[in-house]
Amino acid sequence: MAEDEVREPARGQEPARQPTQPTAEPTLEPSSQAATEAVPGLPPEPEPATESDRRPVTEFKKPSTVGGVIYLFVLAGAISGVVVAATGPWRTGVSWLAFSLLAAAAARLVLPDADAGMLRVRSKILDAVILVAMGVTILILASTIPDQPV
Numbered sequence: 001m002a003e004d005e006v007r008e009p010a011r012g013q014e015p016a017r018q019p020t021q022p023t024a025e026p027t028l029e030p031s032s033q034a035a036t037e038a039v040p041g042l043p044p045e046p047e048p049a050t051e052s053d054r055r056p057v058t059e060f061k062k063p064s065t066v067g068g069v070i071y072l073f074v075l076a077g078a079i080s081g082v083v084v085a086a087t088g089p090w091r092t093g094v095s096w097l098a099f100s101l102l103a104a105a106a107a108r109l110v111l112p113d114a115d116a117g118m119l120r121v122r123s124k125i126l127d128a129v130i131l132v133a134m135g136v137t138i139l140i141l142a143s144t145i146p147d148q149p150v
Contacts, residue, residue, distance in 0.1 A: 063117060065115045066111060070111075078096075078101070099135070108128050
């Protein structure tokens with residue numbers, strides 16, 4: 001059989017790999033046009049951050065809206081409820097969690113969108129409906145689950 005003839009592999013066998021010539025890796029030089037062109041539809045690459053762009057780690061950022069402050073209180077109430085439920089009377093802790101969600105719903109309904117801060121996720125009505133539904137559901141479950149014998 002001649003060297004340039006290709007031989008068919010037998011059934012169940014993979015074709016033999018042909019030796020390949022080593023090729024040089026393509027390199028992108030900074031001066032090449034491909035490296036400087038922007039890809040259509042994608043934002044340009046951001047510049048790397050410098051030391052002057054970074055905030056010190058010790059800097060504390062305060063909430064900039066009333067909703068941000070209310071959100072922190074709601075979060076504190078929810079975390080307190082979970083801790084109480086895990087360490088003590090679970091109905092009391094779960095009720096704290098539910099009332100925190102209901103307080104968040106009330107705040108979301110009362111505050112204008114510009115002041116809602118982190119309470120604003122979707123539209124005002126949808127945010128309030130979801131928070132009320134979760135709060136009421138948790139309250140109903142906490143009040144209807146029977147006590148378990150110890």
